[in-house]
Amino acid sequence: MDTLKSILLVEDNIRDVELTLAALAEYNxxxxxxxxxxxxxxxxYLYRRGNFRLRAVGNPAVVLLDLKMPKIxxxxxxxxxxxxxxxxxxxxxxxxxxxxxxxxxxxxQLGVNAYVVKPVDFQQFVDAIKRLGVFWALINExxxxxxxxxxx
Numbered sequence: 643m644d645t646l647k648s649i650l651l652v653e654d655n656i657r658d659v660e661l662t663l664a665a666l667a668e669y670n671x672x673x674x675x676x677x678x679x680x681x682x683x684x685x686x687y688l689y690r691r692g693n694f695r696l697r698a699v700g701n702p703a704v705v706l707l708d709l710k711m712p713k714i715x716x717x718x719x720x721x722x723x724x725x726x727x728x729x730x731x732x733x734x735x736x737x738x739x740x741x742x743x744x745x746x747x748x749x750x751q752l753g754v755n756a757y758v759v760k761p762v763d764f765q766q767f768v769d770a771i772k773r774l775g776v777f778w779a780l781i782n783e784x785x786x787x788x789x790x791x792x793x794x
Contacts, residue, residue, distance in 0.1 A: 647703035648674045649775065652684040652719065653737070654711045658760065662706065662737075665771035673703060673775075681714025685722060688729055701732050706774065709738035709745055717748055724753035735774055 649666070653659050659677055666675060678684040686692040688701070705723070709716040716736060723729040733755040738745065741759055749757050758774065761767045 646673050647700065648676050650684065650687060650702040650705045651675055651677045652679075652681065652705060652711070652716070653677065653708045654679050655708070658708070661764070661767055662771050665768040666775045668768065669772045669775060671775050676702065680712045681716065681719040683713075684719050685714065688723065688732075701729065704733045704735060704774075706735050706737045709736055709740050709749070717745075717752060720749065720752045720754055737774070 649671075651659065651662055653662065663675060663677075666673075676687060678687055683693075684705070684707070687694045687697070690697055690699070705719075707716045707719060714722075716738065720734055720736070723732060723734060730753070734753070735756045735758055736745075736749045736754050737758050737760060739760045740746075746757050756774075758770060761770055
């Protein structure tokens, strides 16, 4: 069996974390989901520093990134990732409640792969997360040289 890549969820709202984890579990994705609570912690994970200095080498299959967060916001994380040779090919999905045109435009200018507004309705939220997880963790083809993903 090929090695499964993790999913990095960067979200400061505990309710949204719980809903996202429940939605991914409902589809039985075997990928480990790593949760970080702000942009600084997400970058620590990606760069294997601080509390994550001993984590296994390798990048996540996808980063589900909230826009409005403490310390470093989603745009700051996205900008750092897309300017780094080791991180720029990781797919990033901005998962946010912001419908502001400037947030959408700035996200795409910085290289986001998808911009998804969090549905208010619980079932719509769960369905959206399941689709995101399936597409980015199972269907999407990573660049050559990346670890191939599979479903358990």
